[in-house]
Amino acid sequence: MATLLARHAQRPGALLPLLHDVQDALGYVPADSVPLISEGLGLSRAEVHGVISYYHFFRSTPPGRQVVQVCRAEACQACGSEALMAQAERLLGCAPHATRADGAVSLEPVYCLGLCASSPAIQINDRVHARVTPERLARLVSDMAVQP
Ligand code: FES
Structure with a gap:
């Protein structure tokens, strides 16, 4: 997560690309990544959670094999x-x-x-x-x- 955050933190509009990278790496966006993303990008947890739940593409639980x-x-x-x-x-x-x-x-x-x-x-x-x-x-x- 730290590597992904470092890659995106200084970019404008970093949240969506970061969430895509997290899901590519893990298969989903774990709930415990929300506070880290929030802090790393200077956004509220509600903003991060709102984007994850708005887009059907993002999973909050691990997918099947x-x-x-x-x-x-x-x-x-x-x-x-x-x-x-x-x-x-x-x-x-x-x-x-x-x-x-x-x-x-x-x-x-x-x-x-x-x-x-x-x-x-x-x-x-x-x-x-x-x-x-x-x-x-x-x-x-x-x-x-x-x-x-
Ligand atoms: S509507 Fe575009 S691929 Fe199904």
């Missing part, structure tokens, strides 16, 4: 992402916004993966997938080897 994200933004919704989310929930045995009890997988809604012209889109770990059909989702989940 694998993460499935289904885009719920407009273009993907128009192309069936609601049904994909429901299918992913059934296939993974994991509710949206949750991590399965065995820690194998998290299922998260996201709000645009930058593939709007190729909707619906999902991301599995670091890899995005466009034009995802129910059949393709079933194959992708099967390849993850995380079935409950």
Whole structure:
């Protein structure tokens, strides 16, 4: 945390880039990092917490060993992402916004993966997938080897 704070502390608008770096490093933004970030950037704890809770992207708890994200933004919704989310929930045995009890997988809604012209889109770990059909989702989940 000290290294990340040192990298960002003197930059204007440092909070969002710092939070991204913390999540990249740890997979989430731990609650006990909020006072450190607050002090390091000269912001109130409420400001830091407010930004973390405002953006869906930031996690406050550790993710599963694998993460499935289904885009719920407009273009993907128009192309069936609601049904994909429901299918992913059934296939993974994991509710949206949750991590399965065995820690194998998290299922998260996201709000645009930058593939709007190729909707619906999902991301599995670091890899995005466009034009995802129910059949393709079933194959992708099967390849993850995380079935409950
Ligand atoms: S709306 Fe889903 S990728 Fe943009």
